[in-house]
Amino acid sequence: MMSFEKTVDPQCAEGLDRKLRSYARQFRLHTGVDVMVAATDSRSPLPPRAESAVLKIVQEALENTHLHSGTSHAYIDLACTDSIVACDVIDDGCGFDLAAIENSARSIPGLRTMRERAAQLGGYLTLSSAPGSGTTVSLRIPVYS
Numbered sequence: 001m002m003s004f005e006k007t008v009d010p011q012c013a014e015g016l017d018r019k020l021r022s023y024a025r026q027f028r029l030h031t032g033v034d035v036m037v038a039a040t041d042s043r044s045p046l047p048p049r050a051e052s053a054v055l056k057i058v059q060e061a062l063e064n065t066h067l068h069s070g071t072s073h074a075y076i077d078l079a080c081t082d083s084i085v086a087c088d089v090i091d092d093g094c095g096f097d098l099a100a101i102e103n104s105a106r107s108i109p110g111l112r113t114m115r116e117r118a119a120q121l122g123g124y125l126t127l128s129s130a131p132g133s134g135t136t137v138s139l140r141i142p143v144y145s
């Protein structure tokens with residue numbers, strides 16, 4: 001898995017939207033998956049913990065897209081305000097039976113880790129997917145000033 005720490009300096013002064021765009025370019029070069037980023041980043045900078053969580057969750061979601069979706073396109077939709085960070089990672093790949101995954105006894109480490117990262121900041125992560133319909137990972141994290 002390509003690491004954000006290697007491709008995006010979390011201490012640099014640029015906003016989260018620019019970091020995501022930078023990562024999307026690197027991701028495309030390494031995987032062939034073209035990632036488009038749409039961003040409304042009206043709050044800058046985000047608290048470091050929130051920014052780090054978003055970056056790591058996006059990284060995991062894109063890695064899953066690359067490994068499992070069978071698509072060569074993905075989209076990141078980011079909106080940041082003074083009160084919330086909303087980030088969706090969307091692919092138009094093969095999708096999967098979400099109910100079967102959610103109800104299985106089998107542990108899915110990447111999904112669990114993404115949800116834990118969001119929960120640690122008072123946020124949440126949801127998935128929507130169906131066979132043949134792609135997948136959307138939706139992250140919401142409150143921002144406390």
